[in-house]
Amino acid sequence: MASSPQRRIDVAGLVIALILLVLAGIVWWDMTKLQILSPYDLGPKVMPVIVSGGLTLLAIGNAIGALRGTLPDRDSLDWKPIILILGGLACLIALIAFGGGFMIGTALLFAATSTAFGRRAFVTDFIIGAVIAVFIYLLFAKLLTLSLPAGPLENLF
Amino acid sequence: MTQFRKGLWRSALAAAAVAGFVTSAAAQMELKIMAPAAPGGGWDQTARSMQQALTQAGIAKSVQVTNVPGAGGSIGIAQLVNNSKGDGNQLMVMGYVMVGALLTNKSPITLDQTTPIARLTAEYEAIVVPADSPIKTAKELADALKADPAKVTWAGGSAGGVDHIAAALFAKAAGADPTKINYIPFSGGGEALAAILGGKVTAGISGYGEFESQIKAGKLRLLGLTTPANQGTADKPSIQAQGIDIDIANWRAVVAPPGISADQKKALVDAMDEMAKSAEWQAILKQKGWEDSYVSGDAFAKILQQEQARTKEILASVGLVKS
Amino acid sequence: MEAFVSLANGLAVAIQPANLLFALIGVLLGTAVGVLPGIGPALTVALLLPITFKLDPAGSIIMFAGIYYGGMYGGSTTAILINTPGESASMATALEGNLMAKAGRGGPALATSAIGSFVAGTIATLGLTLLAPYLVEIAVSFGPEDYFALMVVAFVTVSATFGDSPVRGLTSLFIGLLLGLVGIDILSGQSRLSFGVPELYDNIEVTTLAVGLFAVGEALYVASRRHVHEEKLEAVRGSLWMTKEDWKRSWKPWLRGTMFGFPIGALPAGGAEIPTFLSYATERRLTKHPEDFGKGAIEGVAGPEAANNASAAGTLVPLLTLGLPTSATAAMLLAGFQQYGLNPGPLLFADQPNLVWGLIASLFIANAMLLVLNLPLVGLWVRLLAIPQPWLYAGILVFATMGTIAANPSPVELIMLTVFGVLGFLMRRFDFPIAPVVVGLILGPIAESQLRRALSISLGDPMTLLQSPISATLLAIALIALVLPFFLNGMGRFKAVED
Numbered sequence: 001m002a003s004s005p006q007r008r009i010d011v012a013g014l015v016i017a018l019i020l021l022v023l024a025g026i027v028w029w030d031m032t033k034l035q036i037l038s039p040y041d042l043g044p045k046v047m048p049v050i051v052s053g054g055l056t057l058l059a060i061g062n063a064i065g066a067l068r069g070t071l072p073d074r075d076s077l078d079w080k081p082i083i084l085i086l087g088g089l090a091c092l093i094a095l096i097a098f099g100g101g102f103m104i105g106t107a108l109l110f111a112a113t114s115t116a117f118g119r120r121a122f123v124t125d126f127i128i129g130a131v132i133a134v135f136i137y138l139l140f141a142k143l144l145t146l147s148l149p150a151g152p153l154e155n156l157f
Numbered sequence: 158m159t160q161f162r163k164g165l166w167r168s169a170l171a172a173a174a175v176a177g178f179v180t181s182a183a184a185q186m187e188l189k190i191m192a193p194a195a196p197g198g199g200w201d202q203t204a205r206s207m208q209q210a211l212t213q214a215g216i217a218k219s220v221q222v223t224n225v226p227g228a229g230g231s232i233g234i235a236q237l238v239n240n241s242k243g244d245g246n247q248l249m250v251m252g253y254v255m256v257g258a259l260l261t262n263k264s265p266i267t268l269d270q271t272t273p274i275a276r277l278t279a280e281y282e283a284i285v286v287p288a289d290s291p292i293k294t295a296k297e298l299a300d301a302l303k304a305d306p307a308k309v310t311w312a313g314g315s316a317g318g319v320d321h322i323a324a325a326l327f328a329k330a331a332g333a334d335p336t337k338i339n340y341i342p343f344s345g346g347g348e349a350l351a352a353i354l355g356g357k358v359t360a361g362i363s364g365y366g367e368f369e370s371q372i373k374a375g376k377l378r379l380l381g382l383t384t385p386a387n388q389g390t391a392d393k394p395s396i397q398a399q400g401i402d403i404d405i406a407n408w409r410a411v412v413a414p415p416g417i418s419a420d421q422k423k424a425l426v427d428a429m430d431e432m433a434k435s436a437e438w439q440a441i442l443k444q445k446g447w448e449d450s451y452v453s454g455d456a457f458a459k460i461l462q463q464e465q466a467r468t469k470e471i472l473a474s475v476g477l478v479k480s
Numbered sequence: 481m482e483a484f485v486s487l488a489n490g491l492a493v494a495i496q497p498a499n500l501l502f503a504l505i506g507v508l509l510g511t512a513v514g515v516l517p518g519i520g521p522a523l524t525v526a527l528l529l530p531i532t533f534k535l536d537p538a539g540s541i542i543m544f545a546g547i548y549y550g551g552m553y554g555g556s557t558t559a560i561l562i563n564t565p566g567e568s569a570s571m572a573t574a575l576e577g578n579l580m581a582k583a584g585r586g587g588p589a590l591a592t593s594a595i596g597s598f599v600a601g602t603i604a605t606l607g608l609t610l611l612a613p614y615l616v617e618i619a620v621s622f623g624p625e626d627y628f629a630l631m632v633v634a635f636v637t638v639s640a641t642f643g644d645s646p647v648r649g650l651t652s653l654f655i656g657l658l659l660g661l662v663g664i665d666i667l668s669g670q671s672r673l674s675f676g677v678p679e680l681y682d683n684i685e686v687t688t689l690a691v692g693l694f695a696v697g698e699a700l701y702v703a704s705r706r707h708v709h710e711e712k713l714e715a716v717r718g719s720l721w722m723t724k725e726d727w728k729r730s731w732k733p734w735l736r737g738t739m740f741g742f743p744i745g746a747l748p749a750g751g752a753e754i755p756t757f758l759s760y761a762t763e764r765r766l767t768k769h770p771e772d773f774g775k776g777a778i779e780g781v782a783g784p785e786a787a788n789n790a791s792a793a794g795t796l797v798p799l800l801t802l803g804l805p806t807s808a809t810a811a812m813l814l815a816g817f818q819q820y821g822l823n824p825g826p827l828l829f830a831d832q833p834n835l836v837w838g839l840i841a842s843l844f845i846a847n848a849m850l851l852v853l854n855l856p857l858v859g860l861w862v863r864l865l866a867i868p869q870p871w872l873y874a875g876i877l878v879f880a881t882m883g884t885i886a887a888n889p890s891p892v893e894l895i896m897l898t899v900f901g902v903l904g905f906l907m908r909r910f911d912f913p914i915a916p917v918v919v920g921l922i923l924g925p926i927a928e929s930q931l932r933r934a935l936s937i938s939l940g941d942p943m944t945l946l947q948s949p950i951s952a953t954l955l956a957i958a959l960i961a962l963v964l965p966f967f968l969n970g971m972g973r974f975k976a977v978e979d
Contacts, residue, residue, distance in 0.1 A: 017911065020651065029657060030673050037316075037476040037668050040339045040936040041308060044672060047928045052663060054654045061593070061647040062585060072623040072911045081703035082905070089696075089898045097891040102882075109881065110874040116703045117870035125874065132878055140886050149889045195888070201526070202815075226888055228664075228681035261669050262681060301577040310937050316669030341936050342666050343931075346748075347811070351748035355620040355804065357937060370803045370828075392577070444819055477669050 012074075013066025017059045024055035081116035088112030096149045106133040163370055178345050179459045183363040186217040186428060188412070191249045193233020195226040200250045203277065203409050205280060206441045207250070207432065216428050217442055229257060229258025231266075235460040238270045241414035245421030252409040256468050260316040260478045271412040274398045277430040278442065279358075279406040279450035282323040283365040284396065285377040287356045295399045297362065298360060299331030300460055306337040310358040312349040314343045319407045320362045322468060323383060325475050327362075335474050353377065365393070399464040410457065426454045436462055483609050490837025496847050499542050499838070500861050502535075503846050507853065508620035510550020514566045516883045517557050521551035522808035523887065529815060537820040538835055540840040542725065544816050548809050549846045552789050553597060553854055561591045561864055562876045564695040566883075569752035569788045570758040571918055574694055575779030581775045586862045587720035591786040592730045592778055594854040595722075598785035599731075600738040601847040604793030608800075616801045619746050624933035625944050627749055629954035631927035636958045637761040637961040638923075643774075643881065643913040652912050655903075656920020659684050660928075667932050679892035688754070688884060689921055692897045693914050694879045697904015699873045714786050718758055720859055730782040734765050737786030745794025748806045749930075753922045754792040759783035793843065799837060800828060820885070 029046035065071060091106035091112070110129025111122050119125060140148055188211065192204035201224060208220040215246070218463045225233040230251060243315060244473055259267060287290050292301060297341045302309045306328060321342065323337040323440030343349035350368070353361035354376060360369070361377070372375040380395035382389070388393030413425055432438050435449040442449050452460060472478040493499065525544050535543075535831060562578035573593065580589040603758035609616070642649025662673045663683035674680040722730070739771050740755040740762070754878045763779040764770070796813075798804035805811035824833060867875070884897050907914055938944035946952050 003915055012910065023655075023658060027661065027673065034665075034672065035476070037338060037670075038936070040939055041667055042932045042935050042940075043667045046932075047657075047924070048661055048672065051654060051657050054650070054659065058651045060648065062651060065647060067643075075705055075708045075908060077909075078704050078707045080702055081706065085700055085703060086898065088877070089881070089894070089901075093894045093898070094893045096885070096889070096894065097872075101552070102885055106878055106882065110878050111202065113699065113874035113877050117801035117873055118706065119870040120866075125870075128871070129874070129878065132875070136878075136882050138922055138965070146759050148885060195523075202529075224680070227890070229676045231681070232890070262664075262671070262678065264678070307939055310840050316662075321669075339936060339939075341933050342669075343668055343933075347798070347806050348749050350802070350804055351620050351798070354624070355623060356624045378631075446818065473768040 010066040010069050010071045013069075013071045014063060015062035017066060020055050020059035020062060024052045025057065027052040027055065084116035085114050088116075099149075102149050103130060103133040103137065106130075106136075159199070159480075163172045168379055177246075179288060183281055186424070187246055188217045188220045188246045188428075189223065189244075190220060190223055191223050191233055191237060191247070192445070193227075193230035193237075193249060193251065193255070195224060195227050199409065200230070200233040200252060202445070206248045206445065207248075207277075207411070210435055210438040211428070211434050214319055214358040214432065215321065215413070216431050222241070228262055230255040231262045231264045232380060234271065235266050237412075237414050238266050243418075245417045245424065246412050247414050248410055248411045248425065249413070250291070250409060253407050253464065257317050257319065257322060257472060260469055268412070268461060270415050272415060272417055272424050273414050273454075273461050274411045274422075275453035276408050276410040276457045276460065277429075277433070278447040278448055279408040280364045280366060281322065281382045281406050282362055282446060283325065283368050283372075283382050284366050284380045285353060285361045286373065286380060287353060287360065288360070288364055288376055288378055289356070290378065291429070292380070295394075295396045295401055298380055299327070299333075299396075299401050301359070302328055302331050302338070306333045307321070309339060309341050309360065311340045311360055312343055312352045313339065313360055313362045314342060315350065316340075317472060318342075319405070321475070322471050323403070323405050324362050324405050325471050327396070327401065329471075329474070332401045339347075344393070359458070395430040406450070410461075429453055487609055487841060489670055489834065490839070490841035491844075493538060493834055493838030494542065494841035498536075498855035499539055499842060500845065502539040502543040503842050504849060505552075506546020507550035507846050507849050509543075509556035509852070510547035510552075511853070512550075513547070513552035515556025516566060516879065516886070520555075520567055521548045521813050522807070523818060525809065529812070529819060533969060537822065538838050539707045541807070541813070541816055541835065541839055542846075544813050545722060545843055546838055546846040546849075547791060548802045548813070549601060549789070549843065549850060551809070552792050553594065553850050556593045556597070556785055557590065557861060558879070560593065561586060562872070562879070563698055564876055565690050567752075568690060568922070569756055569791070571686075571690050571915075572751065572756040572784035573781055573788070574690075575760065575915055576777050578694075579635045579774070579776035580778065580781065581776075581862075581865060584718065586865060587858050588722045588726045588856045589776075589781050590650040590861055591722045591855065592782045593728060593853055594858070595788040596730065596734040596737065598735045598847050598851040600788075600790040601793060601850075602844065603735075603738045604745075604790035605840065605843045607795050608796055608843075612797045612801050615743065615797050615801070618743075619653045619748060619798055622637075622747055622749075622950065623948060624930045625936065626950040626954065627747075627930040627946075628927060628934055628953035629945065629958070630744075630747075630754070631923055631930065633954050633961065634758060634919075634923055635927070636933075637765075638757050638916070638919045641759075642916055643911075645911075649891065649916055651898045652907065652914070652916035653920045656917040656922075657919075657924040659689065659899050659917070660924035665968045666929055668843075669937075677698040677892065683925070684896065684921060685888075686918065686922060687887075687895070687898050688893060689900050690786070690885065690918050691880045693904035693917060695876050696897060696901025697908060697914070699877055700901060700905035701908040702873065704909075705829075713728060713814060718768045720862065727779050728946055729767075729769070729778050733759070733779045733783035734786040736762060736766075737783040737788075737820025738790040740783075741787035741790030741792075742794040745791025745879060746797040747794075748804055749926070750791070750794070750797055750866075751807065752788055752795075755787040755791050756784040757919060757922075759787040786901065796843075800839075803828075857879070866877070944951050961964075 027048050031045050034044045036043035088109035091108045095105035107126050107129035111125040112126045191202045192201040194200040204222045206223050209296045211217040211220050215450050237249045254444045292298050312326045314323050321340055324340050328335045328338045352358050370378055372379045383403050385404055386397040389398045506532040510521055527827050544844055555570035557568040558572045559565040559574035560581050563578040565574045566569045577589045640744045661678055664671045664681045671681050728904050737759040744755040746748040764773050795807050795810045797809045798806050805814045884893050934944055
């Protein structure tokens with residue numbers, strides 16, 4: 001790759017380096033709380049020390065790369081679809097955590113994702129998602145007797 | 158469709174009632190059994206076997222099994238105590254392993270918060286050595302341990318589990334320092350077994366079932382089982398009878414949520430009593446090779462107390478729990 | 481020769497119509513559950529055990545074996561088509577396979593995977609027939625130090641998945657090693673990086689990480705770039721079937737993959753993931769078309785798929801000869817044997833020859849069935865890619881989350897899936913390779929625990945690593961693998977200069 005003199009410092013690259021450093025710190029801090037129990041065991045601390053040390057070195061390596069501007073170019077980013085998909089996942093998680101059952105959550109996730117990919121038919125997609133969820137529910141719960149997180153809808157079956 | 162189904166249900170129930178074997182109130186029970194582990198494991202198999210026995214013997218109308226896996230049962234018991242308080246139809250399968258796991262995981266929830274119902278099965282621990290090992294008896298293993306605990310390497314299950322506790326108890330009973338045992342935890346039964354067969358370790362310790370076929374094939378030598386002295390047989394000798402005082406079993410039991418009424422508790426204990434006697438349950442025990450060790454109600458509650466105290470002590474002595 | 485006579489008898493058992501039917505049900509069920517991430521053959525067998533109790537032992541064990549093999553096929557189908565590895569062993573397949581599918585070569589990718597699985601499964605089953613008693617001796621003599629050395633070899637060779645920048649590749653690997661630390665340390669019973677969250681005590685599930693990074697991460701990435709970079713999926717470009725060139729490029733990787741998969745699968749702590757990655761790395765190094773790697777190289781599908789299936793047969797070696805279950809599925813098969821009062825182990829071959837040889841013969845049949853079932857389906861599967869993009873990705877996300885919920889219905893598991901999805905998105909955006917994260921998560925904990933076991937047994941003497949002949953040999957291989965590329969690269973550069 002030809003190096004161009006106008007390369008700017010890559011801020012995102014520096015943030016990555018910083019995150020790695022923070023991770024290294026967390027691993028180290030967590031390691032200090034461990035004890036060596038068996039007199040013959042190398043102990044649970046050795047691996048965290050290696051990982052923490054490696055991450056620190058890699059943070060430096062990434063920082064150098066960022067300062068030199070060697071990170072690859074990136075396209076502009078459209079945040080809206082990402083928020084839609086993550087929102088769909090968050091709804092599913094919340095519904096399962098608070099006993100709303102997975103069916104509504106799955107239908108929501110399906111509709112949200114397909115909206116994120118440019119479809120404009122939320123209700124139709126919601127219904128499609130719900131049909132898939134019912135199908136999966138019947139397959140798992142009835143055929144394999146697995147218990148899936150149930151809410152009001154699931155209890156109808 | 159639903160109408161038809163309901164009708165079918167009713168006639169089936171009626172038929173069952175007419176059959177007459179069904180015992181009054183218990184037959185109306187709609188039980189939920191939680192296995193605090195993923196499908197397939199020992200606790201899950203126990204839950205599903207109970208489901209089979211309870212419904213086939215007509216003790217319960219329906220039994221639903223749910224799985225709440227994670228952290229040696231810590232997540233399941235948390236859910237039982239927090240979300241099922243006062244639910245007289247809920248049961249949870251548990252076992253000796255959970256006693257240790259709750260201690261080592263520093264779980265904020267303890268078994269004291271549950272309502273003990275019954276102990277169902279037990280499996281004794283077996284100590285084996287490779288067939289070509291110079292060690293022939295449990296006594297010789299104890300002597301080797303006393304001479305230098307570092308040189309006696311043990312292969313067994315995860316740290317703090319029943320195998321580890323049994324090894325520490327053995328060392329203690331042998332007069333060696335239990336904190337100095339060279340116990341090497343392996344992840345699966347198969348991996349530990351391979352290490353023993355390959356002669357990588359001095360001895361292996363695990364449930365008898367793990368070793369049974371190797372012992373019969375003459376690839377492993379059984380030094381003994383952790384059975385009480387009077388229960389030893391010629392091909393399954395008791396270690397206690399060989400002068401090393403150790404008595405431990407990996408049992409499985411059921412408990413109910415906290416806050417259930419005395420009547421609800423009695424109904425559950427009665428249902429378990431009835432199940433334990435049923436031909437269906439006995440057939441399952443035989444088929445799975447599980448040893449019946451049925452104890453219910455207050456007697457089981459007392460055992461649970463004792464096991465907790467003893468386990469805490471031994472885990473503290475190997476450093477896994479701060480006393 | 482004795483083995484062949486026994487096998488012929490076994491074949492007679494296996495081709496009884498009822499047993500053929502059981503094998504068919506098994507492979508169909510296996511394929512269905514293999515497709516779903518999180519739900520695998522082990523879980524299916526576990527759930528079917530109570531139902532099959534009333535069946536005849538031979539029939540139900542034959543069915544379980546069918547489920548096992550079927551699961552391996554199903555897992556790779558989704559890995560190739562929608563980048564969602566249904567089993568952790570299909571991860572290496574997803575790397576090149578999905579790229580092929582996106583380039584309209586999903587047909588050949590599925591075909592090479594199906595045929596490769598058949599070839600590998602057949603050779604490995606033959607190996608099981610003939611070599612089991614010898615192989616198992618070696619397998620049992622593998623000690624912790626030898627496993628550690630094997631991990632070193634694996635670490636050295638998987639650097640092939642690092643992409644062009646060593647710093648970014650190593651960064652990914654260390655993220656994986658960090659994730660591997662999470663949970664209870666098996667040797668000391670203490671929890672690391674769990675922050676008191678009990679759901680984290682059980683270590684991070686490999687499939688959760690893989691599905692998060694591969695499937696969710698990719699959905700996010702593609703969605704975020706739609707406005708600048710409309711992804712056009714062509715279901716079929718060129719031939720739906722393997723061309724002559726494809727065959728030429730596939731057969732050697734099939735055989736090499738088998739050579740990795742079968743013996744490593746037969747090791748008590750071998751597993752299927754390590755041979756698939758070793759095979760991927762090897763094919764990447766040996767290929768005559770290095771330019772295709774990263775764009776969809778057929779060798780990168782053929783090798784790992786063969787390794788995957790061969791290791792499944794390898795797992796049966798310690799199971800049948802010693803009663804050693806070395807994988808979750810094998811443990812369930814063992815439970816299946818035991819519910820009929822049969823104890824796999826040294827005596828099983830002598831006591832129940834019809835059953836054992838019937839099982840082995842039915843493995844051949846299951847393999848053939850899977851090939852016959854899967855090849856005609858290739859065309860149908862590939863049509864999946866013609867589903868409109870919004871629905872395709874929505875379906876992928878539903879699949880990914882459902883698999884996770886069914887295996888462990890906990891919100892924490894889903895949160896982890898989402899977090900890994902975001903991680904996968906960021907890594908794609910900043911051009912960090914994804915595969916090393918998964919490699920780190922798989923290999924890191926094994927390497928650590930085996931080294932610590934070896935040192936515990938030797939009372940802290942590191943020389944134990946060199947005293948074992950197996951370990952010493954493997955470490956030497958690792959050293960050569962580490963040094964050799966520098967020489968070759970150096971020569972390659974000279975050549976480039978000359979050109």
